[in-house]
Amino acid sequence: MHSELSLIEQVKSGKLWDIPGGIHPPERKSLSNSTKIDIIPLSPFYYVPIKQHIGNEGKLLVKVGEQVLTGQPLTDAIEGLSLPVHAPTSGVIKDITPHVSAHPSGKPEITIVIESDHKDTVFTTKPIKNWQTSEAASLTKHIQSMGVAGLGGAAFPTYVKTNPTKDIKLLIINGVECEPYITADDVLMRYFANEITQGINILQHMVQPELVVIAIEDNKPEAIEAIKLAVKDQDTIEVRVIPTKYPSGGEKQLIEIVTGQEVPSKSIPADIGIVMQNIGTCFAIKEAVIDGKALIHRVVTVTGESISRPQNLWVKLGTPISDLLTHCGLVAEQDQRLIMGGPMMGFNIMDTMMPVVKSTNCILAPSEYNLPSFGVEQACIRCSLCSDACPVNLLPQQMLWYSKAKDHEKLEEYNLADCIECGVCSYVCPSQIPLVQYYRSSKVEIKQEKEDKIKSDKAKERFETRQLRLERDKQARLLKHKESADKRKKALEKDGNAKDKIAAALARAKAKKASTGETAPISADAQTTNTQDKVAAAIARAKAKKQAQADSETTATVSSESQDSEVGSAEAVEAKSAEQIKKDKIAATVARAKAKKLKQAAENKEQGESN
Amino acid sequence: MKSISKLFVSSPHTRTGLTTNQVMRTVCYACIPGIAAQTYFFGWGVIVQALLCIIVALTAEAIILSLREKPVRATLADGSAMLTGLLIALSIPPLAPWWISVIGVSFAIIIVKQLYGGLGFNLFNPAMAGYVVLLISFPVAMTNWLPVQQVMTYDISFLDCVSSIFTGFTLDGYSVTQLRIAVDGITMATPLDHFKTQIDLGLTASEITASPIYGDYGGTGWEWVNLGYLIGGLLLLKQGVIRWHIPFAIIASLFTFSLISYSITPDLSLPPMISLFSGATMFAAFFIATDPISASTTIRGRLIYGAIIGALIFMIREWGGYPDGVAFAVLLTNLAVPLIDYYTKPAVYGHKAKV
Numbered sequence A: 001m002h003s004e005l006s007l008i009e010q011v012k013s014g015k016l017w018d019i020p021g022g023i024h025p026p027e028r029k030s031l032s033n034s035t036k037i038d039i040i041p042l043s044p045f046y047y048v049p050i051k052q053h054i055g056n057e058g059k060l061l062v063k064v065g066e067q068v069l070t071g072q073p074l075t076d077a078i079e080g081l082s083l084p085v086h087a088p089t090s091g092v093i094k095d096i097t098p099h100v101s102a103h104p105s106g107k108p109e110i111t112i113v114i115e116s117d118h119k120d121t122v123f124t125t126k127p128i129k130n131w132q133t134s135e136a137a138s139l140t141k142h143i144q145s146m147g148v149a150g151l152g153g154a155a156f157p158t159y160v161k162t163n164p165t166k167d168i169k170l171l172i173i174n175g176v177e178c179e180p181y182i183t184a185d186d187v188l189m190r191y192f193a194n195e196i197t198q199g200i201n202i203l204q205h206m207v208q209p210e211l212v213v214i215a216i217e218d219n220k221p222e223a224i225e226a227i228k229l230a231v232k233d234q235d236t237i238e239v240r241v242i243p244t245k246y247p248s249g250g251e252k253q254l255i256e257i258v259t260g261q262e263v264p265s266k267s268i269p270a271d272i273g274i275v276m277q278n279i280g281t282c283f284a285i286k287e288a289v290i291d292g293k294a295l296i297h298r299v300v301t302v303t304g305e306s307i308s309r310p311q312n313l314w315v316k317l318g319t320p321i322s323d324l325l326t327h328c329g330l331v332a333e334q335d336q337r338l339i340m341g342g343p344m345m346g347f348n349i350m351d352t353m354m355p356v357v358k359s360t361n362c363i364l365a366p367s368e369y370n371l372p373s374f375g376v377e378q379a380c381i382r383c384s385l386c387s388d389a390c391p392v393n394l395l396p397q398q399m400l401w402y403s404k405a406k407d408h409e410k411l412e413e414y415n416l417a418d419c420i421e422c423g424v425c426s427y428v429c430p431s432q433i434p435l436v437q438y439y440r441s442s443k444v445e446i447k448q449e450k451e452d453k454i455k456s457d458k459a460k461e462r463f464e465t466r467q468l469r470l471e472r473d474k475q476a477r478l479l480k481h482k483e484s485a486d487k488r489k490k491a492l493e494k495d496g497n498a499k500d501k502i503a504a505a506l507a508r509a510k511a512k513k514a515s516t517g518e519t520a521p522i523s524a525d526a527q528t529t530n531t532q533d534k535v536a537a538a539i540a541r542a543k544a545k546k547q548a549q550a551d552s553e554t555t556a557t558v559s560s561e562s563q564d565s566e567v568g569s570a571e572a573v574e575a576k577s578a579e580q581i582k583k584d585k586i587a588a589t590v591a592r593a594k595a596k597k598l599k600q601a602a603e604n605k606e607q608g609e610s611n
Numbered sequence B: 001m002k003s004i005s006k007l008f009v010s011s012p013h014t015r016t017g018l019t020t021n022q023v024m025r026t027v028c029y030a031c032i033p034g035i036a037a038q039t040y041f042f043g044w045g046v047i048v049q050a051l052l053c054i055i056v057a058l059t060a061e062a063i064i065l066s067l068r069e070k071p072v073r074a075t076l077a078d079g080s081a082m083l084t085g086l087l088i089a090l091s092i093p094p095l096a097p098w099w100i101s102v103i104g105v106s107f108a109i110i111i112v113k114q115l116y117g118g119l120g121f122n123l124f125n126p127a128m129a130g131y132v133v134l135l136i137s138f139p140v141a142m143t144n145w146l147p148v149q150q151v152m153t154y155d156i157s158f159l160d161c162v163s164s165i166f167t168g169f170t171l172d173g174y175s176v177t178q179l180r181i182a183v184d185g186i187t188m189a190t191p192l193d194h195f196k197t198q199i200d201l202g203l204t205a206s207e208i209t210a211s212p213i214y215g216d217y218g219g220t221g222w223e224w225v226n227l228g229y230l231i232g233g234l235l236l237l238k239q240g241v242i243r244w245h246i247p248f249a250i251i252a253s254l255f256t257f258s259l260i261s262y263s264i265t266p267d268l269s270l271p272p273m274i275s276l277f278s279g280a281t282m283f284a285a286f287f288i289a290t291d292p293i294s295a296s297t298t299i300r301g302r303l304i305y306g307a308i309i310g311a312l313i314f315m316i317r318e319w320g321g322y323p324d325g326v327a328f329a330v331l332l333t334n335l336a337v338p339l340i341d342y343y344t345k346p347a348v349y350g351h352k353a354k355v
């Protein structure tokens, strides 16, 4: 309790903490942040993937050939972690088909193709004007139905975070934007500070934190001014200017900077009473609640030395990247690299038909001169530049060694799972080793291994259940034998009027034998079965526990290539819900097993008594 | 417009700082002030040895690489073999016979480096392992340091050095032993060597250090050589090629132990400043112990690593059989590195005591 009380006091004191390591890459933000946010003209076609967030895709609501309006829902959220997507403009649905996805692999995903009618007719939705008096639950539902996801990079469904199960003390608004080149949040804060503040107020109403801290890096003086002005009358909102350093905008890193606390490994910020939202998300919340607008556009920075008019644009989700590049004038150099996201955590765009999605904050076309790419990988010379720079205090050089050796146990011992894939280690490595790439593949391998293990465990369990069943059948047969023996014995006793002494003695002897030789083994057997059952149940319980744990770990290790804040919590929350479902299932199984066992025991007891 | 970037590359998309090749080369360049001082005081032999050792190192590495079917050119370009050769050259007496250099360098490259798996896999510092093998196998040749040129009877030219290294005699027919006889007719030894033998003869420290082979704060000549390596080392620090922890820990630990010893038994101990500016102290602190491959990788580990080396240097000089203990100190501490690393792992984010 004490630490929680002092958390707010500590934060209020304005003290800032430092994170270990970190780097100061050239920022190159002035390329794109000097102009207002422009609007890109309508594209002829929009490609809307039905899954643009962490979690499940929604259920399709539309068919090919159907007419849709701007902002009309195209899918409906299903149970579990799920968000709908909406039509970015009015037009006709041309196709619903796999299309290159905004993912590092570019793996085709189901995408709704809309041919624009260039009218942009708006679908009427209901805003919640009186949100101050609305219940948090109905606001949460509304935010979900408007498709709002974290716009910092991970696209984690926002409604989960606005509906925390834990008591929240501190709400941190992440305006750090520490990746070089990207200025989407910067310009949003400059020109939409009031809207952002409204969004924050809605969040305050829903989450009820004691304090809100808006954290902005000191390389954005204009944004800081604008935000300070917008919140000057609100004494529960504080603006914290933090020193520029990459990766200060990582969720866990920012929490450390603002509070001096660490989110324990495999936990989420809410576990220590903190929730974090991105600047862009606050804006989207405001639009969803106050204007009744679904999330169908966002600010995207189109920048890099190969772009003739680098700038920030309001881009409708689903716009193909090629349209952005044409609009901003790409002058490609030889082997031009195209990156979605920033230079530190973004991924290569392999196909410019890739659409802008909820998590797209930047399209970067750098020159080789200004953003030199990697040369040939050389041997690790253990110079420790990587470990000195790692913001999580990992030992990348050791993890590299074990990653190459595929020693997954050692990788866990060296806490690979806590790697946030920020890229700092690769950035400083003199041997030009793509360390993060090694870690990503190791994480995938470990996940695979765990899944395989679960499968083989299941097979083993099936085998054991079968053994148990066979054993029970045998038991039943024995019982039957005993019953018939008893019957014979009784019959014998009934017509035992012959009164022959010898016969009587024989009968006694027989009876004795029956009770010691026959009954005893059975009751012993019954006991064994009983204990066996108990042991089996215990094993099953232990296994279930292990499995649930393994499961949560696996999910927590899922690599996510996305930027900035919401990465960590996204995974953890997903892990949590998955774990919950798993646990429920297992609990049910255990309950069933227990009931069976009880029944069995009762039967045995009955049999024993009837003897 | 389709498929501009065909290559799949994982993030990050850029890097910074020196590459490994540049790092190795920078270390070689940073030796220059030290080499200059060494050449000034000990003659051209230093340069001849440097060239010889580098050639041997590159040749040995090339042969092994082609035997192991590894890329030869690209690997030679990483500069690590060149650096190992150079470091050995700077450690051995300038007029040591050529086969000494060949054996030492070949051992370092072939056995210590390549047979352990090549760059990045060696447990021991190759240069120091090569040096120690030489010291144990050829103790006489390896301690045959010339006196500083300024107190030498004979002038020796560049060609004299070449001739001496390859034939054993200068052009005028003098052997190394003859060359070692100084103006006053006494065979010269290095200051550390001299101190040890004189202490054993019962002289006090202040009597011994009155000899001309000691300068103002170190051995004559040696103090300048050490200063040269100190300057080179500071340049490396500034370039970010090495970090301060190891040199600092070595110097601090050696100084502390010397000071303690000197204040307890001033008559029997080398003054702390002479400790720091004699023998291979600075060379070891900035150029040998900082070899990242065989050093500790954690920050606390590097401080411990340096402190142990400093302490061992002191102990070997004070109580050991060899006049200078740098090589042994480094190799012994190399052995402890896995242990040091293991116990100094930094606390990973989220693994501190639960809040």
Ligand code: SF4
Residues within 6 Å of the ligand: A379, A380, A381, A382, A383, A384, A385, A386, A387, A396, A397, A400, A425, A428, A429, A430, A431, A432, A433, A435
């Ligand atoms: S920075 Fe690169 S070369 Fe240096 S220790 Fe790390 S992985 Fe090895």
Ligand code: SF4
Residues within 6 Å of the ligand: A389, A390, A391, A392, A393, A394, A396, A418, A419, A420, A421, A422, A423, A424, A425, A426, A435, A436
């Ligand atoms: S990518 Fe992982 S290992 Fe590398 S610096 Fe970032 S957190 Fe550390």
